[in-house]
Amino acid sequence: MTVRTRFAPSPTGYMHIGGMRTALFNWLWARRNRGVFILRIDDTDQQRNMDEALGPILQAFRWLGLDWDEGPEVGGGNGPYFQSRRRPLYDAALQRLLQDGHAYRDFEPAQETQRQREAAEQEKRVYVSSRESLLLTDQQIAQKLADNTPCVIRLKVPRGDTVVINDHVRGTVEWDCSLMPDPVIARSDGSPLYNFATVVDDAAMQITHVIRAEEHLSNTPIQVLLHRALGNDTPEWAHIPYVAAPGGREKISKRKIAQYRKNPQFKRLFEIGDTILTRLGFDASADALSPVMVAYYQQTGFIPAGVLNALVRLGWSFDDQTEILSLDEMQQKFSLDRVIRSPAGLDPDKLLSFQAHWMSQLPAPEKLEGCLAMLKQAGWINDPADPAVRGYVQQVMELAGDRLRLFGDIFQLEEFFIADAQLSRDEKAFEKRVTSAPEICGHLRQLRTQLETIPQFTAEPLHDLLQQFATSHSLRPGDLFPALRLCISGRAQGADMFRTLELLGRDRVLHRLDLALAGR
RNA sequence: GGCCCCAUCGUCUAGUCAGGUCCAGGACAUCGGAUUUUCAUUCCGGUAACAGGGGUUCGAAUCCCCUUGGGGUCACCA
Numbered sequence: 001m002t003v004r005t006r007f008a009p010s011p012t013g014y015m016h017i018g019g020m021r022t023a024l025f026n027w028l029w030a031r032r033n034r035g036v037f038i039l040r041i042d043d044t045d046q047q048r049n050m051d052e053a054l055g056p057i058l059q060a061f062r063w064l065g066l067d068w069d070e071g072p073e074v075g076g077g078n079g080p081y082f083q084s085r086r087r088p089l090y091d092a093a094l095q096r097l098l099q100d101g102h103a104y105r106d107f108e109p110a111q112e113t114q115r116q117r118e119a120a121e122q123e124k125r126v127y128v129s130s131r132e133s134l135l136l137t138d139q140q141i142a143q144k145l146a147d148n149t150p151c152v153i154r155l156k157v158p159r160g161d162t163v164v165i166n167d168h169v170r171g172t173v174e175w176d177c178s179l180m181p182d183p184v185i186a187r188s189d190g191s192p193l194y195n196f197a198t199v200v201d202d203a204a205m206q207i208t209h210v211i212r213a214e215e216h217l218s219n220t221p222i223q224v225l226l227h228r229a230l231g232n233d234t235p236e237w238a239h240i241p242y243v244a245a246p247g248g249r250e251k252i253s254k255r256k257i258a259q260y261r262k263n264p265q266f267k268r269l270f271e272i273g274d275t276i277l278t279r280l281g282f283d284a285s286a287d288a289l290s291p292v293m294v295a296y297y298q299q300t301g302f303i304p305a306g307v308l309n310a311l312v313r314l315g316w317s318f319d320d321q322t323e324i325l326s327l328d329e330m331q332q333k334f335s336l337d338r339v340i341r342s343p344a345g346l347d348p349d350k351l352l353s354f355q356a357h358w359m360s361q362l363p364a365p366e367k368l369e370g371c372l373a374m375l376k377q378a379g380w381i382n383d384p385a386d387p388a389v390r391g392y393v394q395q396v397m398e399l400a401g402d403r404l405r406l407f408g409d410i411f412q413l414e415e416f417f418i419a420d421a422q423l424s425r426d427e428k429a430f431e432k433r434v435t436s437a438p439e440i441c442g443h444l445r446q447l448r449t450q451l452e453t454i455p456q457f458t459a460e461p462l463h464d465l466l467q468q469f470a471t472s473h474s475l476r477p478g479d480l481f482p483a484l485r486l487c488i489s490g491r492a493q494g495a496d497m498f499r500t501l502e503l504l505g506r507d508r509v510l511h512r513l514d515l516a517l518a519g520r
Numbered sequence: 521g522g523c524c525c526c527a528u529c530g531u532c533u534a535g536u537c538a539g540g541u542c543c544a545g546g547a548c549a550u551c552g553g554a555u556u557u558u559c560a561u562u563c564c565g566g567u568a569a570c571a572g573g574g575g576u577u578c579g580a581a582u583c584c585c586c587u588u589g590g591g592g593u594c595a596c597c598a
Contacts, residue, residue, distance in 0.1 A: 187596040320534035493559040
């Protein structure tokens with residue numbers, strides 16, 4: 001039997017990192033089994049602008065390279081793939097349930113139900129539905145319907161039963177039906193509720209494996225009951241642990257972003273976002289661009305392989321050694337029975353380390369395009385197609401080497417892109433090594449005249465010149481070099497200084513030296 | 521509170537189903553050292569965990585029970 005999995009987001013306008021991990025596991029399981037992966041949009045509650053709400057979700061999938069076999073834009077034989085357009089299917093299923101006596105119209109006012117629920121809670125007794133509407137005769141029901149008395153439709157839970165599932169990750173889990181209230185499956189306006197629509201769709205789309213986060217575990221007995229009532233085969237279940245916030249066990253949530261900013265482990269990502277996103281002209285404080293959302297990683301210049309690698313290792317491992325996995329390797333190695341049961345905190349440090357690894361594996365041309373796009377967006381370059389610009393950026397990139405973990409890291413090399421006078425400066429270090437070191441300043445002035453006349457302004461001769469200069473003036477390189485670097489780049493350390501000088505070129509170097517020695 | 525789930529280094533995890541080869545392995549982070557004018561990289565090395573208590577057993581991280589702790593969920597949301 002063909003494996004068919006689905007990911008069913010509700011279109012909220014952003015793609016949650018935890019949801020992405022769930023989607024990845026679904027995708028992986030389908031691919032691993034040469035099955036089908038379906039994207040279905042769970043928009044049973046009323047919709048606003050669908051393009052705006054769905055766009056970021058599809059974009060996240062595309063960015064990470066996860067395709068879908070059926071769903072929005074690609075269609076498929078089990079459409080439509082928007083629940084808002086599947087109403088006739090739900091209506092029909094509802095009629096069957098009503099006719100078979102598996103569901104009933106509940107005319108009890110919501111306040112009354114609420115009252116009973118609270119009363120039960122106060123008396124510390126299990127609340128189950130009163131089912132008073134079940135006592136109504138057909139004639140009374142007809143009358144109420146004719147009077148337009150509002151009613152919801154509830155599933156009639158078989159109270160003597162037990163629901164047992166064999167979950168791929170949790171093993172056997174069971175629930176006693178006598179403890180369950182009858183769940184509402186359709187609102188008083190006739191529209192279906194999540195639990196119901198999901199079951200109808202999962203059956204219609206022949207989903208074989210429902211892989212979702214653990215928070216849905218408590219929905220499972222209702223869905224199993226619904227499948228039974230509808231006469232469906234129940235799919236197999238795999239409730240994977242949810243993704244927790246760094247260092248904790250709490251489900252990562254967009255509502256807690258303010259608190260995450262203070263989280264010592266999470267802070268790093270926020271700081272990266274603050275500098276890079278601001279440079280790009282985004283509002284770095286926007287929820288949609290926080291590290292809780294996939295868009296953050298795309299916009300700051302993470303590469304898909306790094307993010308994917310970090311996500312797949314959250315709650316899953318192949319063995320006791322394998323850490324680095326390409327999407328291709330994941331496809332071959334993923335299995336549900338190696339998914340762990342306890343929640344896994346997103347680990348920013350490890351994510352960054354995966355990121356660094358995959359960046360180092362990225363072919364130079366792709367790396368260049370990534371940096372070019374960043375620089376263009378920030379307005380640091382004008383024409384990314386200009387061969388001279390490309391050549392220059394290429395050299396800066398090579399000089400940066402593995403300091404470049406994200407494309408956004410290119411902004412740390414601002415000395416190559418920012419006008420001399422606008423360069424920011426590490427004032428503390430500058431003060432210590434230049435301003436309050438008059439003899440070094442004197443040396444730098446002498447050095448300046450030599451730099452002015454050196455025939456070839458390239459790394460090799462510059463290296464020789466500087467070494468010689470240091471020796472002949474009995475200066476320690478450790479005193480001279482950082483001072484020089486501070487003058488030309490604003491910082492005391494960085495990539496190879498001689499190459500930096502060469503790339504900057506004589507004019508800029510001299511000009512910056514002048515500015516620095518003049519006190520600004 | 522009811523129901524359900526979970527519990528190994530700071531973090532992500534291997535080992536748990538089929539008890540011994542585990543005085544617990546790997547990775548990230550961290551600390552030391554080597555290389556590097558600096559920073560980064562790379563390479564070596566170190567610190568660091570079975571929540572607690574009872575059983576069962578010749579033997580328990582692994583099986584059972586209890587306690588504690590953490591979490592999820594309890595809508596005419598998804």
